[in-house]
Amino acid sequence: MRTLRILIRTFIEAYGSIRYSGMSNLIVIGIMAVALALLGGVLQLNSTIKQISQNMDSQIEFSVYLQDSAVPDEIAKAISRNKQVERVEVVTKDAAWQRFKKKFDLVDDGAGNPLPNTLHINMRSPKYVNDVITYVKTLPGIEQISYAPELFSGLEKVRSIMFSLGIFLTVILGFGTFTIVSNTIQLVIRARALEIEVLRLVGVDDWYIRGPFILHGIFYGLVSALVAILPLWLFQKMVWDSFQSALKSLMPLTFNFNSGSELALIFIALTLIGMLVCGLSSYFTTEKYIRI
Amino acid sequence: MIKLRNVSKLYGPIKALDDVSLDFSAGEMVMIVGPSGAGKSTLLKLLYREEKPSSGSISIGNIQVSTLSDTKVPFLRRRMGIIFQDFKLLPNKTAFENVAYALRALGAEEFEVERRVAGALKLVGLLERAHSYPKQLSGGEQQRVGIARAIVQGPPLMIADEPTGNLDPATSLEIFQLLERISQRGTTVLVCTHNQKIVEQMNKRVVVLEGGRVAADMAQPDHAALSAFKLFQSDIS
Numbered sequence: 001m002r003t004l005r006i007l008i009r010t011f012i013e014a015y016g017s018i019r020y021s022g023m024s025n026l027i028v029i030g031i032m033a034v035a036l037a038l039l040g041g042v043l044q045l046n047s048t049i050k051q052i053s054q055n056m057d058s059q060i061e062f063s064v065y066l067q068d069s070a071v072p073d074e075i076a077k078a079i080s081r082n083k084q085v086e087r088v089e090v091v092t093k094d095a096a097w098q099r100f101k102k103k104f105d106l107v108d109d110g111a112g113n114p115l116p117n118t119l120h121i122n123m124r125s126p127k128y129v130n131d132v133i134t135y136v137k138t139l140p141g142i143e144q145i146s147y148a149p150e151l152f153s154g155l156e157k158v159r160s161i162m163f164s165l166g167i168f169l170t171v172i173l174g175f176g177t178f179t180i181v182s183n184t185i186q187l188v189i190r191a192r193a194l195e196i197e198v199l200r201l202v203g204v205d206d207w208y209i210r211g212p213f214i215l216h217g218i219f220y221g222l223v224s225a226l227v228a229i230l231p232l233w234l235f236q237k238m239v240w241d242s243f244q245s246a247l248k249s250l251m252p253l254t255f256n257f258n259s260g261s262e263l264a265l266i267f268i269a270l271t272l273i274g275m276l277v278c279g280l281s282s283y284f285t286t287e288k289y290i291r292i
Numbered sequence: 293m294i295k296l297r298n299v300s301k302l303y304g305p306i307k308a309l310d311d312v313s314l315d316f317s318a319g320e321m322v323m324i325v326g327p328s329g330a331g332k333s334t335l336l337k338l339l340y341r342e343e344k345p346s347s348g349s350i351s352i353g354n355i356q357v358s359t360l361s362d363t364k365v366p367f368l369r370r371r372m373g374i375i376f377q378d379f380k381l382l383p384n385k386t387a388f389e390n391v392a393y394a395l396r397a398l399g400a401e402e403f404e405v406e407r408r409v410a411g412a413l414k415l416v417g418l419l420e421r422a423h424s425y426p427k428q429l430s431g432g433e434q435q436r437v438g439i440a441r442a443i444v445q446g447p448p449l450m451i452a453d454e455p456t457g458n459l460d461p462a463t464s465l466e467i468f469q470l471l472e473r474i475s476q477r478g479t480t481v482l483v484c485t486h487n488q489k490i491v492e493q494m495n496k497r498v499v500v501l502e503g504g505r506v507a508a509d510m511a512q513p514d515h516a517a518l519s520a521f522k523l524f525q526s527d528i529s
Contacts, residue, residue: 001401002399003399005396005399005400005401006397006398006399009396009397009399194380194382195382195393197380198380198382198393198394198441199393199394199397200366200369201340201369201374201380202369202370202374202394202397202398202441202445203365203366203367203368203369203370203371203394203398204366204394204397204398205366206363206366208397
């Protein structure tokens with residue numbers, strides 16, 4: 001019970017410390033929230049693009065566009081002979097044009113059909129996609145092969161660059177926040193020097209004296225994370241989810257996004273990182289400025 | 293109860309205390325006197341482990357203060373009350389809250405806090421001023437709150453460093469008489485002071501420090517001997 005009473009009083013003292021800091025709290029929380037939001041944004045971007053890449057990697061379908069001179073059924077037969085190919089769907093250029101006009105509500109202006117004859121090839125396993133693509137490329141009359149991973153190799157490069165840049169900026173902001181938290185706690189320690197001295201001289205335990213300041217720092221981390229999570233959540237709902245839906249409708253692929261659990265993990269990570277950085281900053285400050 | 297054996301304390305090349313050996317008994321009230329820089333405050337700081345001796349040993353009861361680890365220092369300080377010249381009262385807390393502050397921080401139950409604080413304030417004659425803030429109290433009353441805070445845990449040892457340095461002679465005498473009453477209840481009271489008149493009036497054991505050494509240890513103050521040391525500030529006494 002004594003420990004519980006001391007713990008409660010530690011929280012009360014921490015509350016007093018936070019109240020004392022006044023407007024400084026907003027500055028610290030604001031800067032920390034920006035750093036965490038940036039980190040969260042980078043993690044969010046990284047997670048989404050990785051999921052897209054993983055979906056691409058596991059695709060078992062690709063499309064082959066044929067030259068006008070090629071006979072679609074003959075090429076389809078040739079491809080079907082491969083045991084790893086489950087099914088080949090032939091979409092003639094006329095059928096494709098009809099579908100296209102219907103989908104986008106176009107009126108035929110007599111300029112002709114620009115679409116090629118197309119084969120949609122379904123594989124039994126994604127393992128042999130590259131082998132079959134290599135084979136298809138050797139067949140005559142092939143105009144182009146559309147395979148998702150190739151489309152997204154550029155996206156992967158963008159992800160890598162943005163991830164590195166984001167982490168770099170986050171680390172710099174993290175150091176900045178570490179210093180600002182430390183300075184704020186230092187000011188509170190100086191303002192409460194008399195209380196600290198009285199507590200030391202009456203034999204109060206070390207952790208009771210330092211505890212409120214460390215809790216003060218952890219509070220900064222927690223609130224900053226909550227502030228950072230709100231815009232990240234809105235961004236996920238309004239931008240990424242719409243982007244993913246658009247991608248699903250545009251590509252002939254089956255996407256399996258799990259943004260909910262990924263987002264929850266990112267939020268938990270941000271909260272823990274925020275609390276850890278601010279808590280450590282406060283801890284080192286008390287070690288430096290409070291002599292027990 | 294308190295034993296110092298061959299205690300020295302160096303601050304760089306300066307010897308604040310030089311081979312000091314002293315014994316203080318339980319319930320004894322001792323006046324520690326000496327000119328500025330004689331080592332009075334250093335001696336007290338060594339007792340409450342604000343400083344560590346450069347050599348020698350200090351024990352309080354069965355606690356070896358000189359070899360005590362830092363983590364055990366709070367345990368030592370809970371067994372003593374410390375009083376300062378500048379009172380060290382928290383200005384935003386009432387007399388009651390100032391005395392209760394440490395007890396609460398140490399995890400005492402609220403009913404116990406109220407009982408003990410009321411008892412301590414009653415002993416120093418300030419129960420009726422319990423809800424006054426320090427700025428509403430006179431210097432003497434503030435020091436009595438400081439004394440109440442020091443005794444509220446019922447420590448066997450009380451250390452006072454120039455407790456009347458900021459007070460007028462009449463109030464100073466009241467504070468010393470209060471410390472004497474506390475001593476009569478079984479608490480060892482060690483007081484550093486510059487006030488020769490009070491030292492003589494109190495008629496207690498006097499330890500004279502000079503240049504970091506024990507220059508005299510008198511069971512009772514001897515006016516002629518004390519005057520010969522020229523220890524006291526004439527403006528205060």
